[in-house]
Amino acid sequence: MSRYPTGVTVVTAYHDGKAYGITANSFASVSLEPPLVLWSVVKAAERANVFLAAKSYAICFLGKEQADIAKFCAENECLPDGKWSENRYGFPVIDGAGAVLACRQHAVYPGGDHDIIVGEVMGISVNEGAGALTFHRSQYGQLDQGE
Numbered sequence: 001m002s003r004y005p006t007g008v009t010v011v012t013a014y015h016d017g018k019a020y021g022i023t024a025n026s027f028a029s030v031s032l033e034p035p036l037v038l039w040s041v042v043k044a045a046e047r048a049n050v051f052l053a054a055k056s057y058a059i060c061f062l063g064k065e066q067a068d069i070a071k072f073c074a075e076n077e078c079l080p081d082g083k084w085s086e087n088r089y090g091f092p093v094i095d096g097a098g099a100v101l102a103c104r105q106h107a108v109y110p111g112g113d114h115d116i117i118v119g120e121v122m123g124i125s126v127n128e129g130a131g132a133l134t135f136h137r138s139q140y141g142q143l144d145q146g147e
Contacts, residue, residue, distance in 0.1 A: 005136035008066075010073045011039060012084070012092045013057035015050040019084065019092035022047050023074040025135050026114070027059065035121040036106060040114040047077050052115060056104045058087060059119070060097040063130030064142035069094055070133060089123060098130035 006025040013020055022041065030036040039059065041048045051057065062070055072080045079092055087093045089102045103119030110116075134141040 003137065005134055005141075008062045008070050008133040008135050008140070009039065010060045010062060010069060010094050010097075011041075011051060011057055012060060012079065012094065013051060013054040014092060015054065019079045020047055020050045020077055021073040021079040021084075021092070021094070022051065022077075023070045024059075030118060036118055037101060037103065037121060038116055038118045040111060040116045042114050044113065048115065050077075051117060052108060054105060056089070056091065056102070056122075057119065058089075058091040058093045059101040059103060060094040061099040061101075062094065062133040063096055063098045063127065064133055064144065065131075066094070066096065066133050067140040070135075070140065087125065096130060097127060098132055099124060099126045 009024050009027050010021045011024050024039045026040040028038050030038050084092050084094050093100045101121050102123040106120045107118040131144045
């Protein structure tokens with residue numbers, strides 16, 4: 001699977017008053033009407049239950065300069081200090097992300113050693129100048145606008 005290049009997201013949510021984040025490159029668009037997206041979380045992840053129980057969450061598309069945040073959220077359950085804020089929906093979001101989808105939980109499906117989480121998109125914010133962080137062959141890369 002490492003031969004397939006992807007964008008990099010951090011999914012964020014509150015649980016018991018604490019902001020959680022998890023790096024995920026298993027993101028896909030599902031439907032335009034209604035607007036649905038999916039991502040998956042490994043069942044063995046300590047944070048899996050946080051996101052399975054979340055009624056709402058944000059999917060942050062990381063910008064080209066945010067590999068440090070992707071690495072941090074892959075290894076830690078909390079969000080990095082000084083790198084996030086609340087959006088207008090009251091969700092924790094990564095500051096400077098290329099785009100943020102505000103989602104409400106729509107469905108969860110089993111998928112082998114992962115759970116597939118489908119969210120309905122309630123709102124979108126875009127940061128045009130952020131570029132995109134990519135992941136290919138276990139390495140982070142960058143895309144600028146126009147590439």
